[in-house]
Amino acid sequence: MFANSVYRLKQQGEAKYDQWRKRDLNKRQYLYIWVDGVYCKVRMDDKFYLLVVISVDDAARKDMLAVIDGYRELEISWPEVLSQLTSPSISIAHELAIGDGAFSFWNAVTHH
Template structure:
């Protein structure tokens, strides 16, 4: 499932397809189909969890697209490696990272988090550290878009309803009828999606205007002057 936006800040479903265990081949088919349907500009940034098939397909089909790892998924993966009693403290430390005002501050917070927990929980901190760069990509885009870029939850929340319905109707229809049902469920959910914040900045993103810590570089330079 892939979500896009129109010029009036409305989010729209632009692709939905079945696939085999989120494989590279399945994701490549979806991404290439968008090009075949007329998508001429590659996405500037893609947000996703740890599905290796998606990232492999993305690097081949949309080689210029940057990857932002989902903080919701990463937080869940890291916390799963801690005892329950420790999880609230660790969660607070993780929140401090992505809530930082600048990428430099976020890097410092992540370094502090790793130093604090790596002695007793090395696997958890390796899980965090290995995606350091991909977790902080959002700082290179408009601050108005950060809430949309830090997590893939909009897609996950839609799929929660879809999974519930498809699980109940398992083996009750063909592949085509199941896909049609999924499409209708998503089109219904689409009506309740929040609008994209900062849609007026999309043109800047598409044309390659640089952002530093969420602010246009030219604006930042003017403020400094």
């Protein structure tokens, strides 16, 4: 019974995440984005890595544009994130991105 509940909650969470990920972002004009990779420790010996993109629009409102699991902060992990940011449903007015010194994002942007 516990396994069924966990499975059901996982399915509901995945459906909500997919709906959030596909939301229409075209109604806002984004000026800046910040990108970073974040480690989350989920178990004693297991780490989960998230690639995060946060933005600010023309009214100074913050919005999380993308959260995707990746394999560390490597160049090969960023293309899926970038494909979401270049979809027709998002408008980024200026090409300004802010990130830390890890060059993986910058290399991925150059090749995308």
